[in-house]
Amino acid sequence: MHEMSITQGIIELCLQHAGGRRIMSLGVEIGELSSVVPEAIEFCFEACSRDTLLEGAQLIITRIPGLGLCQECGAETPLADLFAPCNLCGSCHVKIVAGEEMRVTEIEVED
Ligand SMILES: [Zn+2]
Structure with missing residues (x-):
């Protein structure tokens, strides 16, 4: 299940950017042509974010x-x-111009 490693990558990226502050929400874009299943990311996020600064953060997934x-x-x-x-x-x-995305677009941290 590669969503687990993808989710861990997302979490590490957020923690690097947050600089020790608690993360309130994060936005992630997932292209419809990527093999990533959003529901699986949500599920993994819950499990992987536990006991981190991302625990309880709102995960906002946008499909491209x-x-x-x-x-x-x-x-x-x-x-x-x-x-x-x-x-x-x-x-x-046909050259693919959109739909293969898998990226973190925004991170909201606590003041
Ligand atoms: Zn044509």
Whole structure:
């Protein structure tokens, strides 16, 4: 289950940035094309944040829809999965421009 190591990475990153202060909330972006399951992150976060400065912090997960740029016709196309074709011309030469994110976007610490 790789969500556990991802969550631990998120927690370590937050602790580094918080400089010893308690963390109230954190925002995380998870692309819909990434293999990360948000529910699993939430579950792991509860377990991993216990007895740390993140305990009880609000975890705000934002999902980023998949978006591709067709290399044939130049159109932007929504991507339901990593190998989805262009919805305009049907080409499979689609460059992924969004949807693979997995990052911490903001951290709110106690004053
Ligand atoms: Zn196209």
